[in-house]
Amino acid sequence: xxxxxxxxDEPNKRQLNEEQLHDDPEKLADxxxxxxxxxxxxxxxxxxxxxxxxxxxxxxxxxHSEIMGALPEGTWITRAPGFKRKLALIAKxxxxxxxxxxxxxxxxxxxxxxxxxxxxxLSGKSKYSNVFNYPAETWADVTVIGFLIDAAAIVNQVANxxxxxxxxxxxxxxxxxxxxxxxxxGHDAFIELATGxxxxxxxxxxxxxxWWQPIMHFFGPPDKSSVHSEKLMQxxxxxxxxxxxxxxxxxxxxxxxxxxxxxxxxxxLRKDPDTGKWEYSDPDWDLFKKVINGGGPCNxxxxxxxxxxxxxxxxxxxxxxxxxxxxxAPVA
Amino acid sequence: xxxxxxLIYMLTAMADDALILGHRxxxxxxxxxxxxxxxxxxxxxxxxxGHAWAxxxxxxxxxxxxxxxxxxxxxxxxxxxxxHLVEQPNGEYDFxxxxxxxxxxxxxxxxxxxxxxxxxxLQPLARxxxxxxxxxxxxxxxxxxxxxxxxEESYARMQSALNACFPLxxxxxxxxxxxxxxxxxxxxxxxxxxLQQLWMDRIYAILSAAALxxxxxxxxxxxxxxxxxCHTVHLQPLLEEMGNVFRTDPAATW
Numbered sequence: 001x002x003x004x005x006x007x008x009d010e011p012n013k014r015q016l017n018e019e020q021l022h023d024d025p026e027k028l029a030d031x032x033x034x035x036x037x038x039x040x041x042x043x044x045x046x047x048x049x050x051x052x053x054x055x056x057x058x059x060x061x062x063x064h065s066e067i068m069g070a071l072p073e074g075t076w077i078t079r080a081p082g083f084k085r086k087l088a089l090i091a092k093x094x095x096x097x098x099x100x101x102x103x104x105x106x107x108x109x110x111x112x113x114x115x116x117x118x119x120x121x122l123s124g125k126s127k128y129s130n131v132f133n134y135p136a137e138t139w140a141d142v143t144v145i146g147f148l149i150d151a152a153a154i155v156n157q158v159a160n161x162x163x164x165x166x167x168x169x170x171x172x173x174x175x176x177x178x179x180x181x182x183x184x185x186g187h188d189a190f191i192e193l194a195t196g197x198x199x200x201x202x203x204x205x206x207x208x209x210x211w212w213q214p215i216m217h218f219f220g221p222p223d224k225s226s227v228h229s230e231k232l233m234q235x236x237x238x239x240x241x242x243x244x245x246x247x248x249x250x251x252x253x254x255x256x257x258x259x260x261x262x263x264x265x266x267x268x269l270r271k272d273p274d275t276g277k278w279e280y281s282d283p284d285w286d287l288f289k290k291v292i293n294g295g296g297p298c299n300x301x302x303x304x305x306x307x308x309x310x311x312x313x314x315x316x317x318x319x320x321x322x323x324x325x326x327x328x329a330p331v332a
Numbered sequence: 333x334x335x336x337x338x339l340i341y342m343l344t345a346m347a348d349d350a351l352i353l354g355h356r357x358x359x360x361x362x363x364x365x366x367x368x369x370x371x372x373x374x375x376x377x378x379x380x381x382g383h384a385w386a387x388x389x390x391x392x393x394x395x396x397x398x399x400x401x402x403x404x405x406x407x408x409x410x411x412x413x414x415x416h417l418v419e420q421p422n423g424e425y426d427f428x429x430x431x432x433x434x435x436x437x438x439x440x441x442x443x444x445x446x447x448x449x450x451x452x453x454l455q456p457l458a459r460x461x462x463x464x465x466x467x468x469x470x471x472x473x474x475x476x477x478x479x480x481x482x483x484e485e486s487y488a489r490m491q492s493a494l495n496a497c498f499p500l501x502x503x504x505x506x507x508x509x510x511x512x513x514x515x516x517x518x519x520x521x522x523x524x525x526x527l528q529q530l531w532m533d534r535i536y537a538i539l540s541a542a543a544l545x546x547x548x549x550x551x552x553x554x555x556x557x558x559x560x561x562c563h564t565v566h567l568q569p570l571l572e573e574m575g576n577v578f579r580t581d582p583a584a585t586w
Contacts, residue, residue: 067362067367070361070362071362074361074362077358077359077361078355078358078359078570078573078574079573079574079576079577080577081405081577081578081586082401082405082578082586083381083385083400083401083404085586086358086381087378087381087382087385090358090361090374090377090378090381091374091378093361093362093374094361094370094371094374094375094378097361097362097367097370097371097374098371100367101367101368101371104367139577139586189586192585192586193586196584196585196586197581197584199580199581199584200581200584305362305363308363309362309363309364309365312363312365312424312425313364313365313366313369313425314365315365315485315486315489316365316366316369316425316479316486317365317366318483318485318486319478319479319482319483319485319486320366320478320482
């Protein structure tokens with residue numbers, strides 16, 4: 001699963017200008033015409049350097065989000081209540097790691113190796129979805145993540161699957177298919193608590209209250225404060241605006257939550273019958289920035305787990321690697 | 333000892349082994365040395381836990397046992413019959429891999445034999461599970477062979493993992509006393525000694541191809557006790573974690 005909206009690099013203007021000078025205008029026009037006709041761009045095709053750079057960044061963040069997203073839920077696998085939930089949760093988290101694998105492969109087709117991406121994740125240079133820097137405190141948190149965060153991720157990924165880069169789109173099609181099962185599992189476990197004992201309902205309500213703000217953050221900053229992204233939309237790297245995706249999510253899921261007699265911690269939350277748009281209190285965007293930059297409740301803990309895996313697995317990777325072998329970029 | 337009780341003894345031991353090792357395998361989620369191994373251990377965890385569930389269901393349906401969830405999640409420590417091998421914490425990947433190798437070959441052999449069991453409900457299950465475990469042993473063989481050929485460090489690690497795991501793995505074949513005698517006489521299965529011999533032959537071939545030295549069977553002290561409810565210090569905390577949510581309200585549905 002993935003979120004964080006589109007958090008693109010504000011390109012360094014001077015660097016960008018220089019790079020664009022190097023982009024052959026004829027090739028660029030041809031490239032843009034292909035995208036306008038709805039064609040997919042494939043790994044060996046010519047592409048502007050800025051397109052490549054932003055795509056690597058997007059796909060890499062998405063891949064990191066999958067493997068880091070496995071951690072908060074993963075901590076509940078050993079505590080999942082009963083065979084049915086335990087098996088479903090292991091399968092789900094396993095899928096997420098598999099999505100990471102697919103996405104690293106897709107990003108590698110653009111020329112950055114998996115090792116380089118993982119190193120950037122560990123050094124903090126490369127980001128992942130903010131939402132995974134919050135703790136999963138109770139079993140109800142697992143159901144909220146499985147239902148609502150996966151639902152939000154689907155909104156984001158269905159949009160991205162219509163983008164212009166072939167390998168990313170094909171990975172996303174498969175990912176969306178699997179995510180729709182996760183959503184069903186999450187929904188089922190969520191309903192079980194919502195219709196369960198008073199203690200189960202209270203646990204669920206508490207989890208919803210804690211997760212609401214991170215969910216509102218999930219699609220990224222409001223459009224009015226987003227970096228200029230006209231070019232990225234024209235190139236079909238960015239496929240929908242953060243606010244539009246947020247609105248689509250609220251429109252589908254808020255009624256389902258309210259129908260179960262649960263509440264959401266935002267008194268302003270309502271759908272404007274005239275515009276069809278949802279109104280809500282602005283979540284704390286300063287907090288969003290703080291968490292992205294490493295100041296969230298679990299950033300360090302999550303990275304430490306990843307570092308443990310890297311350090312303790314090093315001898316295995318070393319043993320597998322023949323120094324004479326060269327890494328070939330997959331042509332996904 | 334009735335045949336019913338003897339069957340419950342055997343099935344509980346098999347199921348508890350699978351449940352506890354499945355739990356340990358699932359702890360690798362997110363921590364594997366490469367993503368592909370993360371996925372492999374996750375996948376084996378699902379199979380193991382699924383096997384345990386199927387065996388508890390046979391107890392419920394054919395032997396008058398209780399609800400599988402309640403049975404798996406709520407017993408006291410001394411009522412579990414798993415062996416010490418599966419209780420051990422995961423340690424490093426070398427230990428987990430060697431444990432997986434030794435355990436899965438033992439399981440493969442057990443289920444091969446149980447296809448001909450006189451206890452009819454085990455026959456179709458044994459056939460199905462044998463097909464799944466085939467991939468587990470293939471996976472273990474491939475990794476052990478590869479790591480043993482890949483240089484001094486990984487070879488040395490695999491040898492010391494074997495030294496640590498082997499006495500524990502002998503506990504998989506702990507003699508079952510009266511229950512075992514009865515099951516052998518009733519042709520439910522051929523008995524622990526026979527299974528152990530088949531297992532030794534099978535693992536010996538692979539280990540020697542990987543140039544690993546198997547400690548002498550008689551030179552080590554087998555880790556017995558698990559089948560009788562005597563466990564290592566590692567089991568109780570694992571059970572508390574496993575029942576953490578379920579025990580808060582065992583009557584509720586989750």
